[in-house]
Amino acid sequence: MTRPETGSRSPFPEVLEEAPRLVKDLLRGLRHNLRQLDPTRDLETLAQNAAASPFPLPLSPLALAAELVRETRKAAKFGSSLARDVIDPQQDDALLALGEGRQAERAAYVQARYQATRYLMKRMGHNDTLLLERPIARVWAETANTSLDNRANSETHFAHFADQALRLTQSGAIPSSDDRHFPFRIFSALALAEALLYLSPNHDSAAVMGALEIAAEVMALRQSTFDAIMDGFDPSAALAAELKLLAPHLAEA
Amino acid sequence: MRLPILPELAREQDVRHRVRELRFFEASFRRNLALRLENTGITSRTDRAKLHAAFLAWVDNFHVTREIAEADRRDFVCYAAGRMLAELFRHSPLSLSNVNDTVDPDLAAWPEGSIYASYCLGVALSVLKQDFDGAPPLTDASTDRRVWESIRENIRDNPDYAIPFLDLLIGQTPNWTDPSLPERRPAVRAKQAMAA
Numbered sequence: 001m002t003r004p005e006t007g008s009r010s011p012f013p014e015v016l017e018e019a020p021r022l023v024k025d026l027l028r029g030l031r032h033n034l035r036q037l038d039p040t041r042d043l044e045t046l047a048q049n050a051a052a053s054p055f056p057l058p059l060s061p062l063a064l065a066a067e068l069v070r071e072t073r074k075a076a077k078f079g080s081s082l083a084r085d086v087i088d089p090q091q092d093d094a095l096l097a098l099g100e101g102r103q104a105e106r107a108a109y110v111q112a113r114y115q116a117t118r119y120l121m122k123r124m125g126h127n128d129t130l131l132l133e134r135p136i137a138r139v140w141a142e143t144a145n146t147s148l149d150n151r152a153n154s155e156t157h158f159a160h161f162a163d164q165a166l167r168l169t170q171s172g173a174i175p176s177s178d179d180r181h182f183p184f185r186i187f188s189a190l191a192l193a194e195a196l197l198y199l200s201p202n203h204d205s206a207a208v209m210g211a212l213e214i215a216a217e218v219m220a221l222r223q224s225t226f227d228a229i230m231d232g233f234d235p236s237a238a239l240a241a242e243l244k245l246l247a248p249h250l251a252e253a
Numbered sequence: 254m255r256l257p258i259l260p261e262l263a264r265e266q267d268v269r270h271r272v273r274e275l276r277f278f279e280a281s282f283r284r285n286l287a288l289r290l291e292n293t294g295i296t297s298r299t300d301r302a303k304l305h306a307a308f309l310a311w312v313d314n315f316h317v318t319r320e321i322a323e324a325d326r327r328d329f330v331c332y333a334a335g336r337m338l339a340e341l342f343r344h345s346p347l348s349l350s351n352v353n354d355t356v357d358p359d360l361a362a363w364p365e366g367s368i369y370a371s372y373c374l375g376v377a378l379s380v381l382k383q384d385f386d387g388a389p390p391l392t393d394a395s396t397d398r399r400v401w402e403s404i405r406e407n408i409r410d411n412p413d414y415a416i417p418f419l420d421l422l423i424g425q426t427p428n429w430t431d432p433s434l435p436e437r438r439p440a441v442r443a444k445q446a447m448a449a
Contacts, residue, residue, distance in 0.1 A: 214275070214305075221306050249312050250275050 017107055018137070025132045032130040095119075098194060098211075099203030101157075110137045113190065116212055117173070120189050123216040126182070135171035142167060155244060157198050161191040162239035169230075181223075184230040188239055189219040192250075195243045199251035207252060214250050254359055254395045254422075256371050257288035262379035269330070269380045273315070278308050285372040286347070295364065296350050303346035310340045321435040327385045328440035331425045334377035335416030339433075341369040342412040362398060363405055373419060381423075388423075395422045 097104040097112035104112065114133050121129055146160055165187040174183040193208075193215035200207055219226065229238040261284065262268050271277040282304065286297055314336055322329035341347075349364045359367045378388035394400045400421065407414040417427030426439040435441060 217302060217305055218309070221302065221309060245316055246309075246312070249273055249308075252276060253271070253274055 017110075018134070021110070021133045021137060025134050028130060028132060032128070035128050093205075095208045095212075096203065096205065098208050099197040099200075101160075101194065101198065106137065106140050109140045113168075116190055116193065116208075117168075117186060119212055120186050120193075120216050120219075123212070124186070124189075124219065126177075126186075129177060129182070130175055132173050132175060135173035136168065139164065139167045139171050139173075154199070155240070158195055158243040158247070159236070159240045161194050161198075161243060162236045164194075165191040165239060166236050181227045181230055184235070185219055185223065185226050188226050188229070188242075189215040191239065192218060192243060192246065195247040196251045199247055202252060210252065218246065218250065254367070254371065254374070254391060255289065255357060256375045256378070256391075257291075258285040258372060258375035259378060261288075262375055263382065265379075267383070268376065269384055272376050272380075273312070275305065275308055279304060281376070282372055285375060286368055289360065289368050289371055290349075293353075293360065295352055295360075298348045298350075300346045300348070303344045307337075307340040307344035307346060310344065311337050314340075318435045321441060324436075324441045325438075325444045327381065328425065328438060329435065330377055330380050330385070331420055331423060332416060332435045332438060334373045334380075335419035336433075337376070338369055338373040338419050339408075339412045339415040341373070342366075342408050342415050358398070359396070359401065363401055366401070366405060366408075370419070370422070374422060377419070377423060390424075391422055392424050 094108070094111040094115050097108035098116055100108070100112075110133055113136050114131065117136075118131055121127070121131060143160075143164060165184070168187040168190070169184045174186065177183060189212075193211040196211040196214065197203055197207065200211070225242070226239075229235050229242060232238050258281065262281065265271060272281070279301075283299065286299065290297055311333075315333060318332075318336075319329075321332075345365070347365050347368060349368075352361065352364050354361050374391070382388040400418075404414060404418040408418075411432070413433040414429075416432040417429050420427040428434075428438050431437040
């Protein structure tokens with residue numbers, strides 16, 4: 001795959017978008033780690049370490065515990081402010097670019113897919129799973145040669161959405177999950193939502209939210225089907241076939 | 254049996270294709286429910302996920318069996334409507350309360366079954382009317398309490414018995430032996446025998 005040409009539609013050089021994305025992903029990682037922190041468990045470990053320490057500590061284990069709890073709370077508060085203001089701003093307008101497919105500018109493409117994926121993850125009960133933005137930007141760059149216009153038939157579009165789902169799954173945008181099928185499920189749901197929007201005459205906020213809602217519901221109902229697709233011989237072709245089968249029945253007429 | 258959705262579906266174009274769309278299916282299902290329960294005092298709750306699951310199961314079966322439609326399209330409409338009824342029984346999206354004896358007899362006897370059947374019959378008769386030169390009248394079986402009691406017992410064991418049940422109500426020869434197999438339907442076998 002080739003990288004996009006210098007004259008791509010994005011008004012900003014990639015590096016100017018990449019730097020804030022890098023910072024945001026680092027903050028997301030920090031927030032994720034803060035959320036994983038278990039004060040009870042970590043206090044116990046700390047107390048054991050303190051007892052075994054050959055060096056005198058300036059604080060008693062009790063004072064140390066209180067300090068840790070205080071700092072954890074401060075950090076958690078900082079984490080939730082970060083989430084609200086910087087790394088997960090809720091901008092419904094950003095989702096509108098989901099209907100533009102790969103034709104969207106880089107920043108709009110990434111933002112729309114980040115927010116849509118975050119929405120799907122919450123809808124499927126994964127509020128605390130880490131999601132990163134930079135891998136999504138890499139997928140945009142990898143698919144620079146994909147030129148789909150209105151003349152391309154629906155099968156070509158479904159194949160593109162399936163290919164994108166596979167790339168996003170393998171991109172590390174969801175770097176860790178207890179369930180190895182989870183990233184594929186999420187990005188398949190995103191592909192289904194995009195397929196529904198492609199077939200729909202409307203691309204407004206209500207249509208985008210409706211498509212995401214149905215995609216999340218279908219994924220919950222057919223989880224085993226999508227898991228089998230991922231484990232199959234050719235996940236991309238099988239996912240494209242599933243989109244072709246389902247989307248015309250689920251799209252807004 | 255009351256089919257209040259029928260005149261409303263008759264005003265829609267191309268019901269045969271539109272009912273394959275989730276939004277149309279859900280909207281018309283809910284409309285039929287509202288019409289059937291109007292002024293009855295019965296309250297209802299529709300589980301959206303179960304309703305969508307029933308639709309998706311029907312879509313899956315439709316794609317697997319649609320090539321049989323070539324043998325006898327009219328018969329396939331009846332089979333597809335029966336299949337939809339079977340999936341509604343299987344997924345059971347409807348919960349009703351405050352059922353009383355003041356409503357019409359079939360609704361009082363088996364409220365959920367009556368509502369599911371009225372919807373699927375409404376769709377089948379609309380399609381037959383639009384695309385196949387008219388819909389047949391419902392048979393006497395549609396008002397026979399024994400038939401309803403029998404089918405209620407049978408679908409507990411196998412919801413696919415909804416398919417021959419719907420055939421019985423609209424005068425199509427039922428296939429009680431292999432209800433879920435469209436290629437074994439009497440109309441299809443007769444057409445295939447004629448072609449051979």
